[in-house]
Amino acid sequence: MTSRTPPSDPGPPKIRLFSRSSWPEARHLADVLHTETVGGALLLLGAVLALLWANSPWSDSYTRLGGWVPWPGGAPWHLDLDVAAWTAGGLLAVFFFVVGLELKREFVAGDLRDPRRAVVPVVAALGGMLLPALIYAGVVLSAGGEGLRGWAIPTATDIAFALAVLAVVSSHLPHGLRAFLLTLAVVDDLFAITIIAVFYTADFQPVALLAALVPIGLFALLVQRGRTWWWALVPLAIAAWTLMHASGVHATVAGVLLGFTVPVLARRPAAGGPPAPEGTGTGGDGLAAHLEHRWRPVSAGVAVPIFALFAAGVTLRGTDLGDLLTDPVVIAVVAGLVFGKSIGILGSTYLLATFTHAELDEDISWSDLLGIALLAGVGFTVSLLIGGLAFGAGSATDNRVKVAVLLGSVISAGLAAMVLVRRNAVYRRVAQRERRDADGDGVPDIYQRPSER
Structure with a gap:
């Protein structure tokens, strides 16, 4: 009875730098x-x-x-x-x-x-x-x-x-x-x-910086709820910018x-609810x-x-x-x-x-x-x-x-x-x-596993 030599352990896979996403x-x-x-x-x-x-x-x-x-x-x-x-x-x-x-x-x-x-x-x-x-x-x-x-x-x-x-x-x-x-x-x-x-940061004003967190927080509350009201988000963004500038930052x-x-x-939209509006x-x-x-x-x-x-x-004349x-x-x-x-x-x-x-x-x-x-x-x-x-x-x-x-x-x-x-x-x-798409599915073959091609 002959014995088989066990395959050598290849070890962990090599780390590849800059591999494709x-x-x-x-x-x-x-x-x-x-x-x-x-x-x-x-x-x-x-x-x-x-x-x-x-x-x-x-x-x-x-x-x-x-x-x-x-x-x-x-x-x-x-x-x-x-x-x-x-x-x-x-x-x-x-x-x-x-x-x-x-x-x-x-x-x-x-x-x-x-x-x-x-x-x-x-x-x-x-x-x-x-x-x-x-x-x-x-x-x-x-x-x-x-x-x-x-x-x-x-x-x-x-x-x-x-x-x-x-x-x-x-x-x-x-x-x-x-x-x-x-x-x-x-x-x-x-x-x-x-x-x-x-x-x-020059002439730091902590009160103005803390105040800037208020419009930023309100902005966050709206966007986290999917609200894209420009008439609310734009003024909040301007207020946050103004207070941040006044703080010295x-x-x-x-x-x-x-x-x-x-x-x-x-x-995700609520179960049984209507689909959410586009862009929210x-x-x-x-x-x-x-x-x-x-x-x-x-x-x-x-x-x-x-x-x-x-x-x-920048003027270079006379320089x-x-x-x-x-x-x-x-x-x-x-x-x-x-x-x-x-x-x-x-x-x-x-x-x-x-x-x-x-x-x-x-x-x-x-x-x-x-x-x-x-x-x-x-x-x-x-x-x-x-x-x-x-x-x-x-x-x-x-x-x-x-x-x-x-x-x-x-x-x-x-x-x-x-x-x-x-x-x-x-x-x-x-x-x-990279552009080769043999199966014509719109996804280049290089982005698919062999079993998917």
């Missing part, structure tokens, strides 16, 4: 990428118009428009703001409201609900924020320490700007990396919001908190998806481009470029965006893969991840916002920060393009395989 998640990602890519193109247009206008013979009109105070009587509530400040605090609240919706969706129903999938973008985001801050602090401290308050400027990634660049240089990037870039930027925004609330934080209150999962957060998608679908185009197509129009305009490019703050911001972001993201991901014995997904190489890490150095919206908070909007240092953010973003985009363009042929072959 589920089909519903992939469809959501495609919608977001399309909207943000269009928004990124408009953002670029706004930034270019700002630079041309600020350096044209009509530059005085640009300065006067940005400095115009439409409501001088708002001083008791600290609302005697000029147009540039209204765009930074008011319009960006819409942007951060959408960020809040996306964050909650990711943690409740998206990839971040699974700790095994969430750990990669969270670790990468932390590495991509910590190293730029350390590089900025090191450069500024070596030059005397003046300007250290801007340490958080190079820590932010502008998802719309980055996706616009990505759409131009590589339209066939594997789904896993596109999802990684989007999730990384969402987590990055969460940390940036925390930094703004904790480190850039940056008013955009109110947008995030309002987004967090919106339910992600759909409510019952049935298919939750109310968060409904509101995100409504407000993301406003954020990407209106709020952020107008902010760019008033934030990116000593040699003095500008050797300024410690400029060097620190550029180095943080170009080197800090890419090394921080790539390095932290490599260390995570090493310590967990994880492997990249079969369609992805480390050169692909290098391109994404470089692309994350494209900073704009939040970087400019933090620069204005750190040094005062329109100040001489703030103008230098604008130049540095634009320069660092252009360099990062150029380096990323050099890496990603070379991989575009490979991406195209992968995309052709």
Whole structure:
């Protein structure tokens, strides 16, 4: 009687980094990428118009428009703001409201609900924020320490700007990396919001902050019950924004908190009751998806481009470029965006893969991840916002920060393009395989298990 050798234990399955998401998640990602890519193109247009206008013979009109105070009587509530400040605090609240919706969706129903999938973008985001801050602090401290308050400027990634660049240089990037870039930027925004609330709060008024919780609570009560009455939700949102601004905490934080209150999962109608009206957060998608679908185009197509129009305009006429490019703050911001972001993201991901014995997904190489890490150095919206908070909007240092953010973003985009363009042929072959739908059921075969095909 012969004995059989027992099969060797293969051990636990290998952890795959950047593996593809589920089909519903992939469809959501495609919608977001399309909207943000269009928004990124408009953002670029706004930034270019700002630079041309600020350096044209009509530059005085640009300065006067940005400095115009439409409501001088708002001083008791600290609302005697000029147009540039209204765009930074008011319009960006819409942007951060959408960020809040996306964050909650990711943690409740998206990839971040699974700790095994969430750990990669969270670790990468932390590495991509910590190293730029350390590089900025090191450069500024070596030059005397003046300007250290801007340490958080190079820590932010502008998802719309980055996706616009990505759409131009590589339209066939594997789904896993596109999802990684989007999730990384969402987590990055969460940390940036925390930094703004904790480190850039001036003249803190706790009573006003506590008062802001009242309209936020009422807003939460309505949306949790599926009520979408605009005549109630919009005034509550404005009241929350006003009180948050009066508290000294940056008013955009109110947008995030309002987004967090919106339910992600759909409510079930009562047994035997009539079906819920469309768009109330019952049935298919939750109310968060409904509101995100409504407000993301406003954020990407209106709020952020107008902010760019008033934030990116810096006059270079008569400027000593040699003095500008050797300024410690400029060097620190550029180095943080170009080197800090890419090394921080790539390095932290490599260390995570090493310590967990994880492997990249079969369609992805480390050169692909290098391109994404470089692309994350494209900073704009939040970087400019933090620069204005750190040094005062329109100040001489703030103008230098604008130049540095634009320069660092252009360099990062150029380096990323050099890496990603070379991989575009490979991406195209992968995309052709992903689109294959042999059974004609509308779901690509790659998203179905073999038994379902």
